[in-house]
Amino acid sequence: MGKALPRSPLAPAGFPELPEVRGLELGVAEAGTRYRGRLDAMLAVLPEGSAVAGVLTRSATASSDVLGCREVLARGGTGRAAILVSAGNANAFTGKAGDGSVAAIRTGVAGAAGVPEARVLTSATGVIGEPLPHDRILAVLDRLAAGGASWEDAANAIRTTDTFPKGAGGRVGGAALAGIAKGSGMIAPDMATMLAYVFTDAAIRADRLQAMLARQAARTFNRITVDSDTSTSDTLLLAATGMAGPVDEAAFEEALHGVLLDLAHQIVRDGEGATKFVTVRVTGAETEGDAERVARAIADSPLVKTAIAGEDPNWGRVVMAVGKSGARADRDRLAIRFGDVLVASDGWVHPGYREEDAAAHMKGREVTIHVNLGLGRAEATVWTCDLTHGYIDINADYRS
Amino acid sequence: MGKALPRSPLAPAGFPELPEVRGLELGVAEAGTRYRGRLDAMLAVLPEGSAVAGVLTRSATASSDVLGCREVLARGGTGRAAILVSAGNANAFTGKAGDGSVAAIRTGVAGAAGVPEARVLTSATGVIGEPLPHDRILAVLDRLAAGGASWEDAANAIRTTDTFPKGAGGRVGGAALAGIAKGSGMIAPDMATMLAYVFTDAAIRADRLQAMLARQAARTFNRITVDSDTSTSDTLLLAATGMAGPVDEAAFEEALHGVLLDLAHQIVRDGEGATKFVTVRVTGAETEGDAERVARAIADSPLVKTAIAGEDPNWGRVVMAVGKSGARADRDRLAIRFGDVLVASDGWVHPGYREEDAAAHMKGREVTIHVNLGLGRAEATVWTCDLTHGYIDINADYRS
Incomplete structure (x- = not known):
């Protein structure tokens, strides 16, 4: 698994204060799919009325989890939803077994969190080409669904060899906006993977949320590069619970741009071997x-x-x-x-x-x-x- | 100028035996535009009836020498011609002064070698953004025009930080085919430049020579990569003196492919830091x-x-x-x-x-x-x- 890497010289002083997003429950656990003695799984549960938008890798060899996210996002609509992320095993290039792992996790999360299976999104990051021992994730679902985790715990739970946890947030009128990300550390024989999850309690229609995310991803995450290599698993999701009601959408998009850019810059600041x-x-x-x-x-x-x-x-x-x-x-x-x-x-x-x-x-x-x-x-x-x-x-x- | 680099572990055992190309005269000299105490200039003079083909960098910031080669090649036709190559200074991004250096060298070579100015091709490789002291090249033109250099001398004269001279050749029926190349060493603040010059005494029409070269460059030099960076000065020229008469052109193209591929592989074998x-x-x-x-x-x-x-x-x-x-x-x-x-x-x-x-x-x-x-x-x-x-x-x- 490689030696632990020293904290990047470009890292921020500490993890930022992030606002509470109404209706969002974050849970974390130690599933042990690869790592031992550290948080490595995160579950976000979103309430009735939530919309989810996403931007995913364009890789032609995308992972089973990415393919699953594409299906969920294509359906659109609002309602309860859940996002499960596990770190240590990318579940990529694992053939039909990978698709099976995603299906098993979605069924498990749906039961534990009271969410329709068709609205469970999953991500995995870590070693490629090894079967994901998804039973270990299923075994900690109750703990994940119990919620109560902090933003910093959630950011730590999705790290692979990142040298610091990454978060950014802000407020738009009465609504909160906050997100976490991981990248671009690496464990041989892994590839870097960029994952980011942003949440708001603003009420924004799913199609407009998707349009904003696509526009702002193009100007933020799609404008960073560490080594020009594209992961099979890159995933950026934006979920809106709606519990803070409508907001000025132009102001929201500007705030979203700021949060995405901040997270994207943190990924560059944790680029492998980076000193500038x-x-x-x-x-x-x-x-x-x-x-x-x-x-x-x-x-x-x-x-x-x-x-x-x-x-x-x-x-x-x-x-x-x-x-x-x-x-x-x-x-x-x-x-x-x-x-x-x-x-x-x-x-x-x-x-x-x-x-x-x-x-x-x-x-x-x-x-x-x-x-x-x-x-x-x-x-x-x-x-x-x-x-x-x-x-x-x-x-x-x-x-x- | 950096320390001398050790010979690449992937280098061939020695410089190959190359055939004589009838009608071609090779000259070398120490011009001292940047290096001291080594050959750094090469002149190839081609007789009446010669055709020249070329493939040049697609860079939008191409050097003055490349722009000059484009002009000469666009005119086509056969006749006496000359190729002058100097190592140490790339004459790239030197503004109008760079165009002036090329013009001065073309006039000088035309006089010294008895070649029309419109048929003098030049290449330069080395440091970028510094004026080329072309007077130093003009000062050794008589020595260059005296000819008598070996293939190995010519290959050495076009090196920058290459760790070995590069040559390849063969025979097609009664005709000879031989070439030299340099790349991809580098001196900060230089960029790697790929230069290659291939000669034959076969008689081949200029347009067919150009078509063959374009096809075979696409399958050889355009299929190697050291670091994905493209030089402002990449130049591949193929000249045919015609003095051995017509050849089977399919066989010639196959031999040409072999020579280009051999030279291209030698450049990879001298890639910066290469061990595989x-x-x-x-x-x-x-x-x-x-x-x-x-x-x-x-x-x-x-x-x-x-x-x-x-x-x-x-x-x-x-x-x-x-x-x-x-x-x-x-x-x-x-x-x-x-x-x-x-x-x-x-x-x-x-x-x-x-x-x-x-x-x-x-x-x-x-x-x-x-x-x-x-x-x-x-x-x-x-x-x-x-x-x-x-x-x-x-x-x-x-x-x-």
Whole structure:
């Protein structure tokens, strides 16, 4: 299972204070599917009138749990619902046995929590290709259904090798909004998995909840990258109990954006081996798609990420990444900044550029790369971390 | 300029014997644009009747030299021609000054080698964003034009931090075919650049030469990856002097494929920090495009590449990469082999699989991953290397 990893140097000071979401019951337990002596299962039970929205991995080899979530979400509607998450075994690439585990858990949760089977969502994260011993989860269902868990317990129960629990929340009018996430630690032979669960007691119709979540996931979770690899199990769910009544939906969506972005940034801050939190901002693009393509090419480039690890203001590698992105770009209109330092403009190094200024910015924990393509008004931002020996240690040298 | 790197453990025993290409004159010199005390410039002069074909980087921030090559190739036709390559400075992202350097070199080469300016092709590789001191190249043009260099000298003269010179060749009927290449070493703040020059004395029409080169580049150089980053300067040129007369063109194309593949493999074998040569073969796809997409997703995945570095037969990460590729795949039809060991089939680990068998294969210098998608008859192969601490050392810790 690998050695315990030290807490990320980019971790926040502590777990945040999160508001109570009316009608939501959180339960946690030690199921022991893989880990021993720690919380590894979480159950969220949602009351009558609840709506659930979700964004799931686009992987063609998605896990049985993801396939199950897709079915539940496709049905839509409101009513009692439950979300069960277990950590330690991903139940991915386990063939028909994986589908069977999901079915068994859904039946069990439906009975224990008084929820229709067709409204039970499940997630699993951890080792891949091993059968999920789901009897161990069934054995702790009563404890999970008893509720009473804190947000921090719930965030801890869904961790795999995350080095800190992740939570974020806020208020919109009289309604509360709070969520937890896990990622992107890893245990060989596992793959990183991003899971996030956000709850509100605002009353919002299921179809509008889904539309908001899709829009805001695209601008938050879908704009982070640690190593460009996509998990078979990525799951983001948003549930609304409705018990605080209607809210201003524009204000709600803005608050939702803030919570999703906060959780997404925490995942980057726990990226494997990360020592720098990197913001890649691209402006002056012809379209937002082009801006995102360039930002992602920079944020995914191993050469850019190793240069950041080495605290090297290597703008040549940024030019390279712009060029390979597939977006429209013009060498002679590019401007590149590290932090506030203008490095390159008009197709060449800026006349006033002094490498020591950019090098000073690169020494900080927070690095910003800003590329202005000089072609239009569209922009996009992608967040990532550096690529260090720690990444190789975690993924090559540690064995389960 | 970084410390000299040790010779790659994947390097061939020595430089191969290459045939003489009639009519081709190779010259080398020490221009000293960046390096001291080593060959760093190469000139190939081609006689009357020569045709030249090329495949160049698709980067939107391509170097001035690449833009110049595009112009020359677009004109087509046959006649005397020259190719000048210098190592140490990429002349990339140097604005209008870069275009000026190319123009000055073309004028100089035209005079020294008796070649029309419109048929002088140039390449440069090395540090980016610094003006190319092209006067130093002009100063050694007479020596370059004097010819008489060996293939090995020419291969050495185009190296940057390559740990060995790269050459490959063969015969087709009465004609010779031989080429040299460089890549993918790196000096911070440089980016890896792939350059390759292949020559023949066969007589082949320029348009057919170009068509063959495009087809075979797609199956060789465009199917290797070290770190998924694309240089601003990648250049592959093929020149035919015609002095050996016509050949069977199907046989020629097959020989060309062999030479290009050999050079491409040598570049992977000199990949930064590489300790394993990895063949990723995908069969059973609906289309060749899908097969290539899956093979590339596996070969570019940092998680797969670190697992290979750790000699870990981590088939879960292969499943992940298949899933993220965007190609059509069906979890329950996948079969995965490491070497000859069947690891997974029918959506789960193979019943007879013993991890020690796959682990034994992973300990070798040559690793093969074979994925059968079980959907159709199309296939593709991509070659790569592992991702090791050596890659981080070269790209993060070394500074120029």
